[in-house]
Amino acid sequence: xxxxxxxxxxxxxxxxxxxxxxxxxxxxxxxxxxxxxxxxxxxxxxxxxxxxxxxxxxxxxxxxxxxxxxxxxxxxxxxxxxxxxxxxxxxxxxxxxxxxxxxxxxxxxxxxxxxxxxxxxxxxxxxxxxxxxxxxxxxxxxxxxxxxxxxxxxxxxxxxxxxxxxxxxxxxxxxxxxxxxxxxxxxxxxxxxxxxxxxxxxxxxxxxxxxxxxxxxxxxxxxxxxxxxxxxxxxxxxxxxxxxxxxxxxxxxxxxxxxxxxxxxxxxxxxxxxxxxxxxxxxxxxxxxxxxxxxxxxxxxxxxxxxxxxxxxxxxxxxxxxxxxxxxxxxxxxxxxxxxxxxxxxxxxxxxxxxxxxxxxxxxxxxxxxxxxxxxxxxxxxxxxxxxxxxxxxxxxxxxxxxxxxxxxxxxxxxxxxxxxxxxxxxxxxxxxxxxxxxxxxxx
Numbered sequence: 001x002x003x004x005x006x007x008x009x010x011x012x013x014x015x016x017x018x019x020x021x022x023x024x025x026x027x028x029x030x031x032x033x034x035x036x037x038x039x040x041x042x043x044x045x046x047x048x049x050x051x052x053x054x055x056x057x058x059x060x061x062x063x064x065x066x067x068x069x070x071x072x073x074x075x076x077x078x079x080x081x082x083x084x085x086x087x088x089x090x091x092x093x094x095x096x097x098x099x100x101x102x103x104x105x106x107x108x109x110x111x112x113x114x115x116x117x118x119x120x121x122x123x124x125x126x127x128x129x130x131x132x133x134x135x136x137x138x139x140x141x142x143x144x145x146x147x148x149x150x151x152x153x154x155x156x157x158x159x160x161x162x163x164x165x166x167x168x169x170x171x172x173x174x175x176x177x178x179x180x181x182x183x184x185x186x187x188x189x190x191x192x193x194x195x196x197x198x199x200x201x202x203x204x205x206x207x208x209x210x211x212x213x214x215x216x217x218x219x220x221x222x223x224x225x226x227x228x229x230x231x232x233x234x235x236x237x238x239x240x241x242x243x244x245x246x247x248x249x250x251x252x253x254x255x256x257x258x259x260x261x262x263x264x265x266x267x268x269x270x271x272x273x274x275x276x277x278x279x280x281x282x283x284x285x286x287x288x289x290x291x292x293x294x295x296x297x298x299x300x301x302x303x304x305x306x307x308x309x310x311x312x313x314x315x316x317x318x319x320x321x322x323x324x325x326x327x328x329x330x331x332x333x334x335x336x337x338x339x340x341x342x343x344x345x346x347x348x349x350x351x352x353x354x355x356x357x358x359x360x361x362x363x364x365x366x367x368x369x370x371x372x373x374x375x376x377x378x379x380x381x382x383x384x385x386x387x388x389x390x391x392x393x394x395x396x397x398x399x400x401x402x403x404x405x406x407x408x409x410x411x412x413x414x415x416x417x418x419x420x421x422x423x424x425x426x427x428x429x430x431x432x433x434x435x436x437x438x439x440x441x442x443x444x
Contacts (some may be wrong), residue, residue, distance in 0.1 A: 074270045086134070089384075090388070096143050096351030173195050201247075220261050279345070
């Protein structure tokens with residue numbers, strides 16, 4: 001026995017000695033030369049910067065003139081490009097594809113498409129997002145695909161498919177009469193695009209189930225249908241009661257997570273604010289008092305402007321009047337919230353818009369309605385990171401942040417549409433896309 005113990009000791013000492021002689025395994029070193037840097041936080045761009053990355057973390061950012069570049073570093077030359085942090089879309093639906101009404105619209109996915117087929121399409125959605133420079137998404141429900149977003153997130157994190165880092169909301173929650181599928185014979189039980197609850201007990205249980213199955217956020221629908229009211233206002237149907245919402249918020253906050261509330265206007269909007277929602281999604285009609293309440297409570301607004309300018313019905317129809325009222329009221333509310341200092345995060349509702357369209361189409365709308373180009377960029381970088389409780393880790397080019405780095409040819413501060421064409425995409429220290437950037441006007 002003593003002989004075996006002695007032999008084992010020799011083997012262990014030899015292994016330790018070998019490990020010590022080899023030293024620690026260093027992570028790969030990458031250096032990016034940035035012609036112009038918009039770091040996600042500063043209010044002005046910087047010229048001729050060097051970004052040092054060790055593994056998947058940024059370790060240093062400095063002027064090129066004073067930077068010391070290690071001999072063993074891999075150099076990425078973006079000296080003719082504008083470099084930004086990886087962009088963040090805080091409102092997407094990877095399981096939606098902007099369904100064509102002529103091909104069955106929303107309903108066909110739940111009635112005829114298998115979950116495997118829908119998951120396969122979602123893998124294309126996340127790849128397209130990453131190709132466009134969006135390295136993080138908050139996906140706000142699967143529209144009847146259950147916990148499929150958790151599976152897509154696991155596949156991305158495991159390296160099986162390319163895609164952004166995901167913050168997922170799984171099934172979402174509404175009430176009876178508060179979500180499609182609708183309009184079928186009452187004796188036929190059809191699937192719903194969300195988890196339906198009635199009463200605070202069911203509400204709390206639904207939140208627990210979704211959190212237990214991997215939800216990073218809980219999404220609730222505080223309004224459903226909308227129409228133009230008798231006085232020309234945008235009216236919308238409230239869904240959850242205040243007690244139901246408070247049960248969800250209390251449970252979710254107890255898990256250290258947050259609640260996103262789809263809310264258009266009226267009573268449903270007010271319940272969302274009084275019930276403690278962390279973010280208002282869309283916010284088509286915000287009164288002065290509600291804007292003040294959002295500022296006081298620190299409630300975020302994720303407006304999703306562009307989606308309300310697509311597929312308008314005929315102007316003389318009730319649906320067409322509603323569509324146009326949604327857009328005009330939304331613009332007014334956005335301007336009001338921006339002026340008052342409401343915290344605004346970039347979101348698009350992609351999925352409601354086909355994933356073949358540019359995600360960055362949202363930026364020109366934000367600028368048109370009052371944001372400076374830099375404010376719009378910050379809404380999709382450091383501000384969105386703050387919403388996601390990832391301040392300093394994503395949405396910024398700074399020491400300690402994850403190495404999510406994107407680049408564009410041209411000057412987005414002069415023409416925000418430049419952000420529709422990413423030339424370089426790095427996520428978590430790994431280059432996903434690199435189109436040679438040889439020319440282009442850069443910011444002064």
